[in-house]
Amino acid sequence: MLAATTHILPLTHIRRARLLPSAGSVLVKVGQSVTAVDVIAEAPQSQRHVFINLRNALRPPAGSNLLKLLVREPGENVQAGDVIAETRGLFQRVLRAPSDCKIIGISGESLLLEMPGDLFQLQAGFNGQVVEIIPERGAILENDGLLIQGVWGNGHTGLGILHVMANAPGEAFTASQVDPTLRGAVVFAACCNEESALQAAEETALHGLILGSMPSNLIPFAQSLSVPIMLLEGFGSIPVNSKAFHLLSSSAEREVSVHAVPWNAANGERPELFIPLPASGEIASEVAEFAAGQTVRILGSPYAGQIATIEDVLPGSTQLANGLRAPSASLLLENRQEVIVPLNNLDVLE
Amino acid sequence: MANLEAESVLVIDIGATQTRVSLFDTVEGQYRFIASGVAPSTLQAPFRDISEGVYRAIDHLQEITGRLVLNGDSQLLLPTQEDGSGVDHLFMTFSGEPEARIITAGLLNDVSLESAQRLANCTYGKIVESISLTDHRRTEVKIDAILRANPDLIILTGGTEKGANRSVLQLAQLILLVCRLLPIDKRPEILYAGNQSLAEKIKDAAERWTRVHVAPNIRPSIDVENLSAAEEALNSSLLRLRARQISGFDHFSQLCSAPPTPSASAFGRVIRFLSRVYDPAKGVLGVDVGASHSVLAAALAGDLSLHIFPWGLGKTMPAVLDYASEQDVQRWLPLEIAPNIIRDYLWQKQLYPASLPLSAETLAIEEAVLRVLLRSAMRQAAQRLPWEMPRFEPILAAGAVLTQTGHPGRSLLALLDGLQPVGVTTFILDPNHLATSLGVVANTIPLLPVQVMESGAFLNLGTVISPVSSVRSGNPALKVRLEREDGDVSEVEVRSGRLATLPLAPGQTGRIHLEPLQRTEIDPLHRRQARDFKVVGGLCGVVIDARGRPLRLPANVNQRRELLNQWNESLNV
Numbered sequence: 066m067l068a069a070t071t072h073i074l075p076l077t078h079i080r081r082a083r084l085l086p087s088a089g090s091v092l093v094k095v096g097q098s099v100t101a102v103d104v105i106a107e108a109p110q111s112q113r114h115v116f117i118n119l120r121n122a123l124r125p126p127a128g129s130n131l132l133k134l135l136v137r138e139p140g141e142n143v144q145a146g147d148v149i150a151e152t153r154g155l156f157q158r159v160l161r162a163p164s165d166c167k168i169i170g171i172s173g174e175s176l177l178l179e180m181p182g183d184l185f186q187l188q189a190g191f192n193g194q195v196v197e198i199i200p201e202r203g204a205i206l207e208n209d210g211l212l213i214q215g216v217w218g219n220g221h222t223g224l225g226i227l228h229v230m231a232n233a234p235g236e237a238f239t240a241s242q243v244d245p246t247l248r249g250a251v252v253f254a255a256c257c258n259e260e261s262a263l264q265a266a267e268e269t270a271l272h273g274l275i276l277g278s279m280p281s282n283l284i285p286f287a288q289s290l291s292v293p294i295m296l297l298e299g300f301g302s303i304p305v306n307s308k309a310f311h312l313l314s315s316s317a318e319r320e321v322s323v324h325a326v327p328w329n330a331a332n333g334e335r336p337e338l339f340i341p342l343p344a345s346g347e348i349a350s351e352v353a354e355f356a357a358g359q360t361v362r363i364l365g366s367p368y369a370g371q372i373a374t375i376e377d378v379l380p381g382s383t384q385l386a387n388g389l390r391a392p393s394a395s396l397l398l399e400n401r402q403e404v405i406v407p408l409n410n411l412d413v414l415e
Numbered sequence: 416m417a418n419l420e421a422e423s424v425l426v427i428d429i430g431a432t433q434t435r436v437s438l439f440d441t442v443e444g445q446y447r448f449i450a451s452g453v454a455p456s457t458l459q460a461p462f463r464d465i466s467e468g469v470y471r472a473i474d475h476l477q478e479i480t481g482r483l484v485l486n487g488d489s490q491l492l493l494p495t496q497e498d499g500s501g502v503d504h505l506f507m508t509f510s511g512e513p514e515a516r517i518i519t520a521g522l523l524n525d526v527s528l529e530s531a532q533r534l535a536n537c538t539y540g541k542i543v544e545s546i547s548l549t550d551h552r553r554t555e556v557k558i559d560a561i562l563r564a565n566p567d568l569i570i571l572t573g574g575t576e577k578g579a580n581r582s583v584l585q586l587a588q589l590i591l592l593v594c595r596l597l598p599i600d601k602r603p604e605i606l607y608a609g610n611q612s613l614a615e616k617i618k619d620a621a622e623r624w625t626r627v628h629v630a631p632n633i634r635p636s637i638d639v640e641n642l643s644a645a646e647e648a649l650n651s652s653l654l655r656l657r658a659r660q661i662s663g664f665d666h667f668s669q670l671c672s673a674p675p676t677p678s679a680s681a682f683g684r685v686i687r688f689l690s691r692v693y694d695p696a697k698g699v700l701g702v703d704v705g706a707s708h709s710v711l712a713a714a715l716a717g718d719l720s721l722h723i724f725p726w727g728l729g730k731t732m733p734a735v736l737d738y739a740s741e742q743d744v745q746r747w748l749p750l751e752i753a754p755n756i757i758r759d760y761l762w763q764k765q766l767y768p769a770s771l772p773l774s775a776e777t778l779a780i781e782e783a784v785l786r787v788l789l790r791s792a793m794r795q796a797a798q799r800l801p802w803e804m805p806r807f808e809p810i811l812a813a814g815a816v817l818t819q820t821g822h823p824g825r826s827l828l829a830l831l832d833g834l835q836p837v838g839v840t841t842f843i844l845d846p847n848h849l850a851t852s853l854g855v856v857a858n859t860i861p862l863l864p865v866q867v868m869e870s871g872a873f874l875n876l877g878t879v880i881s882p883v884s885s886v887r888s889g890n891p892a893l894k895v896r897l898e899r900e901d902g903d904v905s906e907v908e909v910r911s912g913r914l915a916t917l918p919l920a921p922g923q924t925g926r927i928h929l930e931p932l933q934r935t936e937i938d939p940l941h942r943r944q945a946r947d948f949k950v951v952g953g954l955c956g957v958v959i960d961a962r963g964r965p966l967r968l969p970a971n972v973n974q975r976r977e978l979l980n981q982w983n984e985s986l987n988v
Contacts, residue, residue, distance in 0.1 A: 066454070066455065067454065067455045067457070067467075067471065069767075069769075087598070087601070088598065111559075111563065112559075112562070113555070113559055114555040114558045114559055114596075115555055116553075116554055116555050169595070169596065170595070172588070172592055173588075175554075177555075177592070179596070216766050217766065280755055280758075280759060281733075281755075281758045281759045281761070281762035281763075282755065282758060284762070299759075299762075299763045299766050299767075300758075300759040300762040300763050300766075301755075301756070301759035301760075301763065328766065329460075330459045330460065330730075331459050331460065331463075331512075331513060332459075332460055332463070333459070333460025333461055333463075334460075351460070351461035352461055352462075364763075364767045364770045365763075365767075365770050365771070365772065365773045365774075365777060366773065366774055366776070366777060367773065367774050368773070384821065385771075385773065385821075386773075387772065387773070387774065387775055387778045387821075388778075388820070388821035388822055388825070389771060389772070389778070389819065389820065389821045390819065390821050391771055406773065407770075407771045407773075409769045409770050409771050410767075410770045410771055410773060412767075
């Protein structure tokens with residue numbers, strides 16, 4: 066059976082396509098090195114539209130062809146103050162562009178203008194090299210290093226030196242642990258239960274916060290902050306899985322990028338942290354089948370976040386303690402306990 | 416009339432988390448369900464192509480049946496080969512992922528716009544914006560709102576026949592202006608289902624910018640609503656959208672004997688059919704609870720009312736807090752679970768929608784959410800039904816959360832707690848998800864669903880009698896006597912507030928005699944409901960649900976938990 070996979074890898078080669086949601090401008094070239102926070106492409110978004118009633122604005126003689134009053138073409142970009150329409154004759158009237166805009170055309174008696182909105186800026190997401198340009202949409206980036214995928218992010222990207230605050234996988238992260246010397250750092254902590262801790266991270270201007278878990282009621286607050294926040298395990302009080310804990314604990318003081326985007330199951334984009342390394346890795350497979358000997362992470366209490374090894378993929382369906390029946394595997398936990406868990410609750414770590 | 420040369424049929428169902436293929440063939444001249452194969456769906460990353468999931472499901476089917484459906488190059492063998500491999504017909508159904516982003520546009524909020532919204536609720540879509548004449552936003556603000564909403568489809572309605580023209584054209588003009596502003600690949604399709612005298616004009620004007628479909632007016636007069644013809648056009652739009660969004664869709668579509676159909680529509684067809692077969696004075700109800708959507712299909716004498724809710728027990732589980740409250744969920748918990756644990760579990764389920772509850776605690780949370788979901792769906796559907804809420808018999812339940820509980824009593828209790836039927840009804844389970852398959856085949860091979868249903872493809876959970884009583888809780892409400900065909904007799908006096916069961920094995924028949932005691936009616940809506948009638952046994956026997964309607968749970972948490980556990984025990988859960 067196909068297995069869900071999560072990458073927690075000390076060394077791998079990553080190749081990621083970074084794409085704009087709509088057509089825009091690509092700002093990088095093939096061969097260029099970029100950092101996680103560099104903007105590699107941008108596109109206009111949230112444009113506003115304005116109707117200007119030509120008859121009211123210019124008061125042309127009755128029966129005038131409004132289209133003929135335009136002195137610029139539909140589709141043209143104009144600057145603030147440019148004349149875009151005018152009447153002729155003794156009492157000339159002009160209509161000027163209220164701001165930089167694009168002329169769309171005339172609908173009825175009104176001229177439709179498109180005002181530029183915000184610019185959506187696409188960041189690289191990790192330190193890497195541009196290997197391919199996708200015209201008007203973005204680029205493909207590659208690099209080698211340590212990769213850990215998360216399960217939730219608040220939508221921001223950051224880069225900084227990794228500070229390991231967690232001494233144990235389930236240790237609580239509190240506001241008192243955040244001091245001003247951490248400004249600009251990326252902090253790895255375990256379980257955050259308090260809004261004040263997140264607030265402290267924001268006020269100290271951390272460049273990233275990597276957590277094992279946090280309560281779901283902190284989601285709106287975390288989303289309101291600008292510090293990138295990434296969860297490795299999920300919601301509740303779930304200890305960091307031992308594999309990620311060891312990798313991060315041994316990576317203190319290295320530069321790490323935190324690309325804390327929300328997990329998009331449709332296109333596969335996940336929150337990721339990445340530490341570039343001066344070595345070559347292999348591209349990790351995105352597809353796995355359940356098999357004996359695999360290392361898995363268990364999803365769901367009472368074993369949430371625990372790492373185990375598959376001893377055997379059981380045939381058919383197995384009845385669980387709570388009465389449900391499902392295809393399952395027998396597992397050996399790290400504490401040598403043997404348990405049976407449905408395959409749906411296993412995440413292969415590759 | 417069936418094409419009698421078409422003996423074998425394969426139906427593919429693409430779900431949010433699971434892909435299923437079901438094989439039907441003739442056995443001794445009758446269509447029968449043979450087996451199903453399942454595999455995780457692959458419409459999302461890393462595959463983003465349904466093919467892998469389909470082929471894996473077929474592999475599973477081949478393992479179970481020993482029958483080859485694919486050749487050595489993994490291609491479907493169509494039609495059946497001389498050696499018996501392959502199938503004669505292929506059909507496909509698909510459900511809610513990804514959801515279509517729909518904008519509804521009509522003249523008046525409580526007339527055409529409301530009908531447009533009801534139409535949108537008949538498909539796997541999300542209404543992301545609504546525009547009407549009574550919308551006081553400036554035109555440019557409406558334009559920006561439509562652009563921000565990023566719609567896949569715009570349902571444009573308005574104008575009864577011989578009604579408003581100019582207003583509808585104004586709306587159409589606004590929509591076309593938006594289409595002009597969008598790059599060609601981002602332009603939404605338009606479904607026009609308004610005043611038919613404008614149809615050609617609107618189609619001619621719009622076709623320059625985007626794809627337009629015309630359907631009969633969904634509101635031909637103020638007091639008449641006709642959604643069914645427009646539903647077909649809506650499903651066609653959804654199908655085209657899927658084909659653009661998901662790789663592999665086109666490939667399998669081209670092999671199908673009929674256009675792929677949304678699972679909910681196929682399910683609804685079967686419910687409609689059953690409503691023509693069973694007691695016309697009663698409706699038939701179908702519920703299908705999935706990972707990302709739930710469907711409630713109610714039909715009365717061939718008239719179907721279909722409702723799709725963006726609620727499920729997978730990815731959309733946190734949405735329970737949108738249509739209900741934490742307290743609503745807590746009320747159904749037979750053990751103590753802190754509110755934060757409940758919330759965290761719901762959000763964790765969004766991250767891992769296919770995961771199963773492993774502990775008694777998490778199973779209790781899911782079962783509580785299931786009850787709240789069913790109750791909320793019934794309430795909302797009741798407000799949208801085109802007729803007065805009928806009694807339903809039978810009630811067909813589908814979806815793994817209802818059919819794979821491991822215990823029939825657990826399935827039945829969830830349905831009773833959520834749907835709370837009154838009177839006499841029969842509950843049927845669809846453990847192999849056949850209703851959807853039968854519905855998509857029905858128009859092409861009408862005999863297949865009939866024969867498969869007659870062969871006992873569904874599981875009878877049992878007959879449930881739910882009297883209405885104002886008798887104080889704990890006092891006798893109803894006497895029941897069951898005479899089995901083998902001569903055995905069971906009698907029970909059922910007290911108000913209790914559940915009781917009388918054993919009657921599946922397939923076994925008996926005769927039931929009901930004696931309502933003081934202030935108790937079997938069914939206030941059908942006062943002529945017979946008190947003496949034949950029953951067929953089910954997995955739960957015959958169940959008497961004298962807990963009252965609506966179910967009232969004690970405010971005291973300890974009393975409530977005790978009662979919930981008591982009810983569980985009554986059905987041997």
